[in-house]
Amino acid sequence: MKANAPKRKIFNDAVDMLTDTVVADTSNGISLLPIKDIKPFHNHPFRLYEGERLDDMVASIREHGVLNPVIVLKTDGGYEMLSGHNRANAAQLAGLEDIPAIIKSDLSEEDAYIYVIETNLMQRSFSDLAISEKAAVLSERYNKILYQRNREDIIKELSILEGKEENGGHGDHLMKNRDSLGSEYGLSGSSVARLLRVNEVIPEIKELLDKGDMALLVAVQLSYTTEAVQKAVVATGKKISKEMAIRLRKDGVNASDVEEILCCKTEEKKKQEKTIKISTGIYNRYFKGKDAKTASKVVEKALAAWFAAEGGADV
Template sequence: MDKTKMKKVETFASIFGEDHSEVPSEKTDGTTSLKLNDLIPFRNHPFKLYEGDRFNDMVESIKQYGVIVPIVVRKVDDKYEILSGHNRVNAAKEAGLTEVPTVVKEGLTEEEATLIVTETNIMQRSFSELAHSERATVISTRHSAMKNQGVRTDLLNEIEKLSKAPNLASEETFYPMDKKLRTHETIGNEYNLSQASVARYLRIDKLSDAIKDLVDDGKIAMRAGVDLSYLSQENQEMVEAIISENTFKVDMKKAALLRKHEKEGNLNWNTAQKIISGDMLKSTGKVKPFKLQPTIILKYFNPNDDKKAIEKTIEKALDFYFSQMKNQSHDIEEGEEMIE
């Protein structure tokens, strides 16, 4: 075969590099410079961007060395959508740069583009460092890729090698469904999560963005978010509005009650507000436990008296008391009739 006609294979590692490397790569094949004004962020970018010292350190590094690792983009109309490098772009702007080295990827499906976004973020930050909503995005994207027979295995394998996560994108995960490893178990093994936790994060990913923010902020408990994920988008928006308006928190009991009322078809604003405020839980009719003060017990009984005997005596006393009250009330009513 004529070597001049051989298609050049571009490795994923050459695209993304190692963010922790202090030595710029000498390979510039496949890279180009793009103006920062021509770049747009990935739509609904699911990760929180760097702030504070971490961002300032990146700015100082770029001022000194420039952007060492090229960002990755795809063309969208007359702009370029960032797939990897949102923090580098923001820091480059702050550092006063007007252009950044770039790799333009073509022919990506939406799933593959999202996979690049999530996997390159997890390379730069540990999974435990991510917020709940960010973890949910990573797990959901990986879960979808592993189940989809049409996803490009070469892309997954390159990401796999770069992220140093063994066995996650191995060949056995792309066998027919009856021979596949259980995706929950496989993903759980990589991120040190139980299968139940993986399932919960897959549910969290189905929440609206506003509800996800409340989970991240601790206003909604993680497991409560799982129940809320079963609500319709319209009811999720209603719940978010009630929580934000009144700074309420939602625990598992409240979330389960909201889900129950929606399932029964009677979840509306008033009902949701009563549940979220806690008023409905207060009026469930449950009798709160009541205890007599020790001083009252000691007034009529000896410390060594049998507990059951004391309870029986109190019960008899109360029966006598209420019967007397009933007779007294009856006598009063008869006296009023005689007066009339």
Template sequence: MKANAPKRKVFDAVDVLMGEEEVRNNNDIRELVIDSIKPFHNHPFRLYEGERLEDMVESIKEHGVLNPVIVWKTEDGYEMLSGHNRQNAARLAGLKKIPAIVKAELTEEEAYVYVIETNLMQRSFTDMEISEKAAVLQERYDKVFYHRKREAILKELKALEGKELKGGHGDHHLKNRDAVGAEYGLSGSSVARLLRVNHLIEPLKDKVDKGSLGMKIAIQLSYLTKKEQEMIYDAMREMHVKLSQHQVIKLREHAGELTPGRVRQYIKMADPNKKVPVVKVPARLIQQYFSKIEPDRVDQILEEAIREYFEKREV
């Protein structure tokens, strides 16, 4: 906050919506040290970057944190439920403390409702990454039997945020993937595919979000154990390859008996349905770069250059 600016209460937005006394009676609001709040242990959303983050940092520098974050009191400290981006921006703005509503008596499922629903208040479902959509659908699909408690949480969040809920949240009696899909304009089969993303390790989720791992391949990998997925991810990085449908099916066929060596063996196996491209080096490049180089060295140079190229693309 600027030194010459009038001091502004950080609880203004909450006070206006609910009344200061009601907020203080129903929620334990404290000033917590920013670094004392850990990210939610199963937080599926990515933090803001670029211009959106810069705008939030500037706003906090000018006005402070107007809406308190919501944290979960655990045995060893606090976990963030709502406010990961505000915490990050406040830290970048130079703040040492942040206003927080502290929740103590929550189950794991109730805590996750806070995490999912507050993100849906801020962003459209269609704007989310694939892995983020998968997390939202998982919460809908697996935890709908908590709909009564969820309704109470949503009512509270709506008042705190002062925003309408997005995505047809009025119907909490969702029973199957078709009903969940209807909430977001998805078919039941699309929901089923997205739900499989939740079974991937984080590095593979990241590759799905970036488009470097196709959904069909990702779904096949999702049926393998976390350890097997880690072995495959490490092999993909070291060998600089993208998996084909043939390779991933072969890996699935040997689920439960995969080792790093076997993973590399199956990845090296040629796809019988895939034509290997014939690569020709243009004459002008040969003349320019290889005219004075021994033939035995040419293959080595090409291999090193290609490896370096794909390593840079992987970063």
């Protein structure tokens, strides 16, 4: 740990400080691990820090080292990061090769995900999250009710590591239903329901949603389609409407049908948008003060009468 060697005493002091609390609650203590051996969590829904926040973290680590250990999951292939994606990224940028870590093993998928979600909520405001990140948070909170006791134990451990008080906002969630969950974040039950659906779409669609290239209600409709259909939608590069998404949601639609459906829908819309131009004088004489629907009926009747007078042409 070349760049971090001068900070060894600070690291040891941090370990001593944590020994009576965190280490007592974990079986593996704190180790120094090569950062290159730690992979991001396989279902990590959050973006890494950028800009000033990242620069500040890099500067702090250069000066003080990594004081709070990251938390990793031991896997067959090495380690996966549970808590500390940003610290590890900043440490690498600061020139560190190793990082202090608490190693977990034999965690269920649900418990591992709790570490990932709750750590990020301790560092970021819910309102600052991207749409897909909010969806991930709400999904974890809503779907993991059965793991509430495990969550409380995990949050207690994370609170100690982060030096935060364990009060409100995290360990007190009842999560009885969408309405009660939404009330904690200033959302309606229907908004929670939509975000829960958004969490089901593929990463490429979440990316479009976060960038503003896809409407929330479109993503909600696409969440009911297969992964293959969703990938086919992204591959077209077309910006689709809610009506198109609803059509794609219908039973029997396969990925091979997507291009045709979207193209036909577009052509159909173009056909429906054909118009007939009339002069301003005629408009003012016959249609002034009339809405478009009334004007259309007048034109239709007038044309029917004209064709009939011309010899009963089949219209």
